[in-house]
Amino acid sequence: MPGRARLPSPKRSRDVGTASPQSRFGFAQAGFAFTMLAFGYAFLYLPIALVIVYSFNESRLVTVWAGFSTKWWSALFANEAMLGAAWLSLRIALVSATVAAVIGLAAGYALARVPRFFGRTLFGSLVIAPMVMPEVVMGISMLLLFVGSDRLMGWPIRGFLTIAIAHITFSIAFVAVVVQARLADFDRSLEEAAMDLGATPWTTFRTITLPLIAPAVGSGWLLAFTLSLDDLILTQFVAGAQSETLPMRVYSSVRLGVDPQINALATIIMVVAACALIFSGWLTRRKA
């Protein structure tokens, strides 16, 4: 299962290292905090920095530096199979994250707000199930479902649609969990105040609840997007013969021997991801 929940932490580390000037231990504290910070950043970002640096390597070997070159970047942009796979992955990630955000929002809302309904416990477990179920099991069951349905109705043809459905299925869980957690500590009196002022339940949701939990839905969407973008196992089960996503393409090319094109590709993905994170962070801060 893709267990790498790389959510941007809502609490920023802004306070680290701001030892009060009045404190006698201010310098020691600041020094300690700075060291910890440096180690933390090195641990997180050194591997990434290396990947970026080596994408400009002259050598074919990923591990040996032989001078600066942009030839792998040109090779990447001429690699139609890789670009096609990247484009497919991107489209699947956009569609599945968006659909999962909507369904996950509804599921999380129901779990947080409706105290009793028929099959609530079962529903709760089913929503969470994809987080804990081995991806192989999910892959097989979805493959069986799609094959059976294809045989019965001639639909869906395996490819974009089946991959998107599979990704939506496991992404819902992540969005639902984030939304449910956000709603659990939501001040209900805000919604009551809105209704008291004449807002219908739907208007209350639209004007009060949704804007206030939007950051949670946004992080859920980002999570679903990245999970979809790098999912390999489940995708391989449901992809069919014609469609190849980016992780599938990378995986098969690595088996043939990897060259720094992969580094260049990774650099692009990271830059896009970093921009998305900075943008979402900017959005949340501007709201606050």
Added chain:
Amino acid sequence: MSAGPIVSIAGVAKRFGTVVAVDGVDLDIQRGELFALLGGSGCGKTTLLRMIAGFETPDTGHVLIDGQDMTGVPPHRRPVNMMFQSYALFPHMDVAANVGYGLRREGLPASEIARRVGEALDQVRLGDHGKRRPAQLSGGQRQRVALARALIKRPKLLLLDEPLAALDRKLREGTRFELVRLQEQLGLTFVMVTHDQEEAMSMAGRLAVMNEGRIAQVGTPHEVYEHPRSRFVADFIGIANILPVDGGRAWLALRPEKIALFAARPSTDHAEQGCIVEIAYEGDRSLYRVALTDGSTLLVSTANIARHPREPWPRGQQVWLGWAADAGQRLEE
């Protein structure tokens, strides 16, 4: 507009699981009064208020607002607005958007909304704060925004849930008078919930003392203080000495300030001898605990109207207590 009570509560009960929150309440609230629901935590006062607002549904009984049965009417269709204890200001909107929220729901034109928001903010002296976010305001300013927001729809009835609880002490005193002034100026009916008896006594025209989901007594602050009907009310409002009379078949509630201290036997209707055992000096008044010869103790309070160089009734001093025949209230229950 009919002439009857603005709120009429008849036989209302509400339980949460096994907990009985409100246990058969009948209550009429008159037009234009400032009415307080007073009681300790868990007495059902907030549940009662929330049933008027429509956030809770009574298990039995009816709530009538302006003569109309509110059974099955959701909060957004009731002619009532509420000021929440936490103020419940929308953090993602500025002050003007908060105050104008109710008017936007009515679909009024933007210019009309802007005009009335401006008026409402001027009324609570926040005219130039419209563009601020709630997080940028002080506690007192937030309270005034919440008030302006609740008043802007000109409700028949304003409900206030612990309106002053979140303010610090100094601010509370001033805000008390401001709320009363506003209520009189607008001629609205205010129903407020409070656990603070001083607040209820000083603000309300009438109040209901609640205990364990029932109304223990309804009356003016004067009636409730001077003529408590039960031991609970006598004990809950202010301080009372409760003495058994008629051989224990009834009780007498005697307020500490109705008893006077004397050095020699006084000529009052009642006189008892005792010894000062404890003194609580509060500046403007002193509270004495006096042990009587029969072993019981009485609380006596005196206003410190003269400036004494030292305690006039030191601990251990033998004193006489005297009070008039009508100083106490006889309690049957």
